[in-house]
Structure formats: C-alpha cells, structure tokens
Amino acid sequence: MKTNSCTEDTLIGTQAEGAHDEERHLNKPVVTGQLKEQTLKDPQLPVRWYGPIFNPSGYASEAIDFLLPLKARLNIGLKHQNPVYSEKFVEGLAPSVRENLFDMRNRFDSLNGGITVDHNPANGFLRPPDADYCIGRTMYETDRIPPQWVAACNRMDEIWVPSHFNVETFANSGVERDKLIVIPGSVDSNFFDPRKHEILELPNKASYNFLSIFEWSSRKAWDITLAAYLREFSAADDVCLYLRTYQFSRPDGDPAEALWREIREFAATLDLGNREWPRIELLTEQVASNQLPCLYKAADCLVGISRGVGWGR
Template sequence: MRRGRWDMVVCHATPDVWHRDGAFGWGKVEPCPPAGTALSIGRAMYESDRLPESWVSRINAMDEVWVPSRFAVTQFINSGIHPGKIVVVPEAVDTELFDPSVHEPLEVDLGSSSLFRFLSVFKWEKRKGWDILLRAYFQEFTAADDVVLIIKTQSFHSGDNFESKVKQEIQKAQELSQGKPPRLKLLAKDLKLKELPGLYRSADAFVLPSRGEGWGRPHVEAMSMGLPVIATNWSGSTEFLADGVSLPLRIEGLEPVEEGVKGHQWAVPSETHLRELMRWLLDHRAQAVALGEAARRHMLDNFSPDAVIEKHVVPLLRRKTGGTRASSSEL
C-alpha cells in the first residue's frame, strides 16, 4: 500500500458485490475493490456450465479474475469473460488440520465396528445429488451387506422441520431396496471446524455425486484425510480428481438446471457407475486404503497451502514484480 493506494486487492466474493455500485445489501460485504486500487483481482467460481449474466460485466471490469480450475477457464470464456484476464489459482486445503495422523475418529454410533463406512458431507440442495446418492445406495446394498452410509448435512433454505423432511426422503428411497434396507446414519446438526477431521477419520470412503461444483471443499478435505473419494467427474472438481488418486464418477450428459438460472446446465451423474464404484470399494478394502493414501499425497504435493503458493502464487507474483520475489518465504 502506497500513499493510501492498494497495490493489489483480491475480491473473494460473488461478483454481484464487486465495484462501487455493487449489491451491498447483504450487510457484511465491504465495497471491493477499494477506491484507488492499482491492480483489482476478482476470485470467482460457479457450479453450472456458464456464469450468471449479471456477473460478466463486473468480472470484465476487473484487471484479472482468479479461478480455481481449468474447467472454469473454459466456462468463463464461453460466458464472455476476456481470456487474457483469467488466471488459474487452485483452492488450497489445510493439510495440517486435515491430517489423519493427528486426529481420532469422531464417535458415531453405528452399532458395529466392522461396517464399511461411506461418508457424504453436503448442504441439502438438489445440486449436491442427494437423490442420486440415496437411490444408488439403497438399490445396490441391503442389510446383508457390511456397510453404512453416514450423511452429514445441513439446511439450505429448507425452512422448518428440516430433519423430518430429510428423513422422509430417506424413507422413500429405502423402498427401492431389494431386501431389508442397508444401514444409514443421519447427522443433521452443525459441527465445529475442529470436529470435521474427526468425522472424516471415522469413515472409510467419501462419496458425493454432485451435479456441479465450483471447487469441492469436502472432496479435498476427505482426500487430505486419506479417504478414497467417489465424486462426479465434471465441473471444478476435475482439477483434483484423477484415476489413481480418486474414483471419478462418469456422467451421462448434461441437463437443464431446473430453477434459479435460466439456460444453465449441469451434470447427470451415472447412478449405474456410482453403484459399481461403491460396490468396488466395499469389496476391495485394501485397495481402498491404498487409494486414500495416494489421495493424501496428491493433496500434499499439489493442493496444500505451500504447494499452491509455490506452484501458482509465487510465479504469478514474479511476473507482476519483474522477478523481484524469489520464494514463498517472502510472502
């Protein structure tokens, strides 16, 4: 900062609130970028195949926009963002907090210690694919299988009686089972950040057949905790999903987003492939452990804070400062 001017400001919020005429009605968002900023950078992502139209002019008015994935580069360009403004800077995961070697499993009463424990963490909205997950799980498994699905969720504009509504959807899906339904544990309560590593530690695998992600924070948290991850191979999550470190879930194509954003599309995750992947993990527990270990290494090598700084931020700042910054230790 020089003489009241910021050299560089990164605005990490929905672009609707960028610039002096932004929609500041949320009450907690300061105007960004501040007046007199020398280099204005936006940080943005979106979950469908394109951006909201209201974002485009605001993003193009910035000097740069940082996006977390190569998927987003194509998405932004196709939406009308100037290609020269787009820079890929992946999200980082706190690999020290989400470290399986320093956490004990969160106590979750499952009735048996021998069960293979699938975990899914998400807010309860259609985009997260909870309907796909429930159908696949209850059609693939029965109570005879040594398996349980743990769902950690919370309300997303769902109104009153949230937990009872979730239980009703679970009961509907249970009717799809070919016999007595398999076990399911619902955690519809808030957990503190410090409790999340223990939740992941209590699981054997993570699964989330989302229809679209800007990034996928629970995915990388689970991978950092050494869990094998089944997740949709589309949208922002493709930046870190790959064979050998995860189980990418195929899609059958795209379909219109039903509400909220006219003209947008998102993925149709394959329920058949999801069933196959979940069954494979249950039947190949040793390989599941090895896959989780590879996922942890992948996070350490590529998406830890140090890795993101060294591989993306430092080279970026070197270009902007003429090479005067030599290493991440100067940041």
C-alpha cells in the same frame, strides 16, 4: 457427537498450498489509479477481503485457508459478505483461527483504498469506489457462465479462478481473457494429516462405513447417492451410510425430521419391495471445523457424488 481427542492445529504458520501462489501474484507490479508509484510488494498496502467467511460453505472454507497464511504477510482485513452467518460454525473454529479471523474483521474498517478481493459467486462482485485495484475470486461448474457473471467479471481488474478449465469456460463465455488468472485453491495439508487426529465416534457404526458431506439440495445429488446405496445393500449387510448434511439457509437448525420425510418419500419410488433398508445415519449437527479431519478418518469410504460442484470443498 463426541471425540476422544482431536488435535486443534492452528493454520497460522503452516504452508497453506495455494496461498503462496496468491501472494506471489499480489507481488506483481500494476499501473493503475493511485498505484502508479507503488507496487503490490508493499506489505502496508491495504487488502480488503469480502466473502462468506463465517458459515459452513465451500467459499468460506477456501477463503479462510487463504486469509490465515496471508495475515502475517499483508495489511489485510476481512468482511463477512453473506446473509448467512452461523454462530455454531464460529464456535466450532479452533480458538487461534477464530481469534485471527476476528482480528482481521476488526481491522477492516480502518483500511481504505488499495486492493479488494471479492471472494464470491460473480453475480455478487462489488467495486468499492475507493479501491485502487479490484480482484474477483470465483468458480463455476459447467462449460459456460451466465451473462450477468460475464458483465460482473469484466468490471473487475482481475478474476482468480482455481483451474485452467475455468479460464477457458469464462473466456469462451465472454470474460476478457487477460483478466483471468489461475490461483489454485488453498488447503492446509498439515491440518488434514490423518496421523495427527483421533477417530470421531459415530453412532450405530458398522463394519464398513460410507460418509457423504453436502448441503441438502438437488445439485448435490443426494437422491443418486441414496438410490445407489439402497439398491446395492440391505439390512443384511453390515454397512452404514452417514450423511453429514444441512440446509444452507438454516445451517444452525436441525432439519432431521424434514429430511427423513423426504428420504422415505424418495425411497418409496425405488421399488425396493419389502427388503429392509441398510443403516442410514443423518448427521445434521454441525461438526466443528477442527474435528472435520476426525470425521473423515472415521469413515472407510468418502462418497462425493454431485450434479456439479465448483471445486468440491
């Protein structure tokens, strides 16, 4: 896939929404362990951030948008805490973003004590034995959370969730309510300003183009999207559905052949008769992070169907 030119705006120095809410909360005094004589205002207080940083996941996207604005304000290091590490994702980061993330990664081992932020599904929360204060950042899609999540959350000092909905669902499931803090998700609105980006060139483009971006799984409802599209349109319509999709366990692989087989098998169950399909294009190659705004700009309609997402990143 090619693009004419796509601005590689650095995220550093921008007003990343949500990160400021987080910073203000880090400035709140606490009295626990070795922090009795300190407050979280101390810019040299170590902050260690755990999570999936270097893969194309929603957790990684959110973590990066938190970490970059905080780097200049806090003594912060990061650790990639996930079995899936994507070289293509790392290569696709804007050079300044990659450099700043690597700098925080290199700083991590020199930090001890202080605050930890575990940015993960709650069943993966850890409490490092030397940490003074442990925060979990997570979210969940439904009106209750699993019992193991409740136990993991209650072992932390605070739980950051993106919405009041999750405050209620976590508390009603048994998480201690006074641990729950709403920290909105962080996004760089400057980076996603369409006026600053060119349109990404797409193959087989139509007069009207749909785009859906998701991990290939039943939860992301690819079958509902395809059923609606194939029943509504035919080859007589000048439309195209672009599916930017991947298998999470193999984000750098090319699953196109397997996915096309699954699509054909599913379409055979829809009783479409002999009608020819409208255009469908699988985009299984990773799109570099700094080109995502260009991809969004290339579509006329973004399709976001799902059986449940924590936040929809």
